[in-house]
Amino acid sequence: MRVAVVGATGLVGSVMLRVLEERNFPVDELIPAASEKSVGKTVKFKGKDVKVCSVAEAVKRKPSVAIFSAGSTASKEWAPRFAEVGTTVIDNSSCWRMYPEIPLVVPEVNAHVLKPEHKIIANPNCSTIQLVVAINPLHLKYRIKRIVISTYQSVTGTGVKAVNQLFAERKGEEADMVYPHPIDLNCLPHGGTFLESGYTTEEQKLIDETRKIIGDQKIMVSPTVVRVPVIGGHSESVNVEFENDFDIKDVVEVLSKSPGIVVQDEPATNHYPMPRFAEGKDEVFVGRIRRDDSQPRSLNLWVVADNLRKGAATNAVQIAEYLNSKGWLQ
Ligand code: 2RA
Numbered sequence: 001m002r003v004a005v006v007g008a009t010g011l012v013g014s015v016m017l018r019v020l021e022e023r024n025f026p027v028d029e030l031i032p033a034a035s036e037k038s039v040g041k042t043v044k045f046k047g048k049d050v051k052v053c054s055v056a057e058a059v060k061r062k063p064s065v066a067i068f069s070a071g072s073t074a075s076k077e078w079a080p081r082f083a084e085v086g087t088t089v090i091d092n093s094s095c096w097r098m099y100p101e102i103p104l105v106v107p108e109v110n111a112h113v114l115k116p117e118h119k120i121i122a123n124p125n126c127s128t129i130q131l132v133v134a135i136n137p138l139h140l141k142y143r144i145k146r147i148v149i150s151t152y153q154s155v156t157g158t159g160v161k162a163v164n165q166l167f168a169e170r171k172g173e174e175a176d177m178v179y180p181h182p183i184d185l186n187c188l189p190h191g192g193t194f195l196e197s198g199y200t201t202e203e204q205k206l207i208d209e210t211r212k213i214i215g216d217q218k219i220m221v222s223p224t225v226v227r228v229p230v231i232g233g234h235s236e237s238v239n240v241e242f243e244n245d246f247d248i249k250d251v252v253e254v255l256s257k258s259p260g261i262v263v264q265d266e267p268a269t270n271h272y273p274m275p276r277f278a279e280g281k282d283e284v285f286v287g288r289i290r291r292d293d294s295q296p297r298s299l300n301l302w303v304v305a306d307n308l309r310k311g312a313a314t315n316a317v318q319i320a321e322y323l324n325s326k327g328w329l330q
Contacts (some may be wrong), residue, residue: 001030001059002029002063002064003020003031003063003064003065003066004032004061004087005067006058006068007034007068007092008032009038010310011072011160012069012312015308015312015313016309016313016317017032017043017068018313019282019309020045021129023321029224030046030051031053031061032052033050033071034052034055034070036054041283047080049266052145058200059078059081059082059085062330064330065087065088065090065329066087066088066090067320067330068092069312072093072094074093075089075096076095079096080120083119088121089119090123090319090320091123093121094125094205094223097122097209097292098208102122103115104122104124104213105122106128106129106258106315107318107321108259109133109136109254111322114319114322116326119217123130124209125204126279126308126312127205127234127307127311128205128206128210129284130242130307133237133258134238134255134301135240136214137242137255138242138255139214139228141243141246141250141254142297143243144240145220145241145297146240147217147219147222147239147240147241148238148239149221149222149239150224151223151224151235152187152226152234153202153225153234154307155230155231156308157234162178164176164181164233165178165179167183173252181233184242186229187227187228188226189197189225189241190225190227192205192225202223203223204223206223226230227275230276231275232279232284232301233307233308234275234301235303235304239301241295241297242296243297245252245297246299252265260283260284260321261285262283263286264286266286273302273303274304274308278307284303284304284307285304288301
């Protein structure tokens with residue numbers, strides 16, 4: 001199969017290449033594509049150096065699937081061009097996520113919405129992906145009424161320049177400021193850009209995308225996104241109020257048996273999810289599972305995942321695997 005990775009030289013793009021290799025996705029020909037400034041560079045794939053081409057060139061080669069992590073502007077311009085030649089696009093930017101006709105997919109939750117005619121498919125925001133993997137199994141059993149979520153998001157979610165700012169600050173060196181403030185030894189209650197509402201774009205994504213993926217526009221979501229000096233993954237403190245009551249033992253059993261979830265919840269031995277140990281893994285780690293005694297039918301959870309993997313690259317490749325299993329890729 002001819003597979004294009006658009007944005008192949010970026011942080012998420014390079015993880016997409018690793019995940020395609022690790023999961024043995026049937027790539028006969030890799031087409032790494034990037035902006036003009038990267039054309040001619042090479043990327044490593046299956047032990048070989050593969051030359052990076054322009055996005056226009058990638059379209060000409062009519063790949064079966066094109067996995068994008070190149071920002072919304074590039075997706076807006078090029079995703080339709082790939083679709084016109086029969087390529088299925090899986091886009092990691094926010095560009096297409098809220099279009100009603102575009103599926104927004106986390107395979108463990110809503111792969112059933114995919115159809116063979118879908119030629120542009122949106123990969124959700126990283127913080128949304130780990131949230132819905134963790135809470136959807138509970139929604140199916142107890143019906144979610146309201147979610148209060150605080151996220152502790154890795155600097156890798158902003159990109160390589162943010163990682164460089166963190167480590168430059170840590171070494172006491174002059175840092176190119178990606179954030180408006182120092183990030184080392186600090187927390188920024190600011191993800192994306194501020195909206196008129198006082199919320200940020202990262203917070204709005206948690207509201208809009210969660211409702212779309214779970215398929216219930218009545219779910220109330222109250223988000224706070226925080227950027228923290230961490231590189232391994234995103235962490236989330238989640239409080240969920242259900243329509244129906246639950247038994248904690250049942251909750252743990254439901255989570256333990258749900259796809260994509262690893263329960264790490266043994267307070268007696270300080271065993272709980274942490275981004276430092278989630279890094280490089282594809283599961284969503286759930287712990288600190290406990291009833292919220294201050295509110296009926298409510299539960300607290302702690303959810304951690306590698307935002308570059310399950311939060312982006314692996315979820316996109318899992319969508320491609322699903323489409324391939326159905327025979328829906330040209
Ligand atoms: C962030 N979720 O962490 C964004 C990246 N897609 O900034």
